[in-house]
Each structure stands twice: as C-alpha cells, then as structure tokens.
Amino acid sequence: MTETQSLLGKLADVVSLGRTDRVTARLKLEAFFSEAERGPFAPCTIAHYLADLQDSTEDELEWDLRALAAxxxxxDEETVEAGFKAEALMPSLHVNLADDYRRLARFDDAERHLTAARLTAGVLGDDAYGDLIRDVLTRVGEAIAARDTSRMETNPSTQAQG
Structure with missing residues (x-):
C-alpha cells in the first residue's frame, strides 16, 4: 500500500467516525494535519475534511481556506494514486468556501468562490461524484441568490464519494 492510499484509507475511517462522533474525528484529523510533512496533498485533504467537523462556520471557513491554499x-504526481488530477480538487474546495461565505452573509465572497467552482467544474467526471458536486453547486447558487444563510447539507466530503 502506498502512502497516498494509506492516508486516504485513514481519512475514510475518520470521516465515517465523524458521522457519529465529531469531536473524536476532529481530534484525529488535527493530529494527522500536524503530522502531515508530506507534499501539500495530505494537508489539503486533511484540512478539507477537518472543515466539515467544525462547530462554527468561522472555524469551517478557516480550514477550507487552508485546504485551498494547500x-x-x-x-498530479501527488494525486495520481488517488485516481484523479490535482485540478479536480478545485470545484469542491471552492463550492465549500462559497457555502461558508454564504452562511456568514458575505455574499460577494460567496459569489466569487461559486464562480471559481463553476469555472473549474469542467474537470469533473460524468460519475456520481461529479453529479454530487454539480448538484451542490446548483443548491449553493440558489441559496446565494436567495440570500439564505441557513445551514444545509452541501459538503461533498460528508456524503458518498465517487
């Protein structure tokens, strides 16, 4: 098993745990993040999942911004073992940020990230994961247009992965 496959397996286990025990899952991911001395793929992926386990939108935004920076x-060399190109990270990362900013009523920032997500969505496959991200893009876009700041289940990393 390669390092990337091992990381993805650990993350899948912790994400599953996060559905029933968010605090323990968050602590495990924070430990993974602090140990992640590999290339930027590990911190990006860990931060992406850590964002979903935060109790406040402000903390979620902070982790989503860390994921995007990484x-x-x-x-592509880092993501090939995971079965996708590096650019395929961007639609999900940007739509998560759009949703964070929407919930914080920062609609200009939300629109900016929604646009970035839409511009990068062409890299998504014609599969369940691509459909999921496109659906989230639609729902977040509708919520932004309605100036709705309520929490809705939009985050792909908390749903089934394709």
Whole structure:
C-alpha cells in the first residue's frame, strides 16, 4: 500500500467516525494535519475534511481556506494514486468556501468562490461524484441568490464519494 492510499484509507475511517462522533474525528484529523510533512496533498485533504467537523462556520471557513491554499501547489504526481488530477480538487474546495461565505452573509465572497467552482467544474467526471458536486453547486447558487444563510447539507466530503 502506498502512502497516498494509506492516508486516504485513514481519512475514510475518520470521516465515517465523524458521522457519529465529531469531536473524536476532529481530534484525529488535527493530529494527522500536524503530522502531515508530506507534499501539500495530505494537508489539503486533511484540512478539507477537518472543515466539515467544525462547530462554527468561522472555524469551517478557516480550514477550507487552508485546504485551498494547500491545493494551489498540489501536483498530479501527488494525486495520481488517488485516481484523479490535482485540478479536480478545485470545484469542491471552492463550492465549500462559497457555502461558508454564504452562511456568514458575505455574499460577494460567496459569489466569487461559486464562480471559481463553476469555472473549474469542467474537470469533473460524468460519475456520481461529479453529479454530487454539480448538484451542490446548483443548491449553493440558489441559496446565494436567495440570500439564505441557513445551514444545509452541501459538503461533498460528508456524503458518498465517487
């Protein structure tokens, strides 16, 4: 098993745990994040999942911003073992940020990230994961247009992965 496959397996286990025990899952992911000395793919992925386990939108935003910053330097060499190109991270990362900003009533920032998510969505496959992200894009876009700040289940990392 490669390092990437091992990381993804650990993350899948912790994400499953997070559905029933958010605090323990958050602590485990924070430990993974502090130990992540590999290339930027590990911190990006861990921060992406950590965002979903936060109790406040402000904390979720902080972790989503960390994930995006790390994603900017992730290479295809790092993601090939996970079965996708590095650019495929961007639609999900940007739509999560759009949703964070929407819930904080920062609609200009939300629109900016929604636009970035839409512009990068062309890299998504014609599969269940691609459909999921496109659906989230639609729902977040509708909520932004309605100036709705309520929490809704939009985050792909808390749902079934394709």
């Amino acid at each position: 994603a900017d330097v992730v290479t």
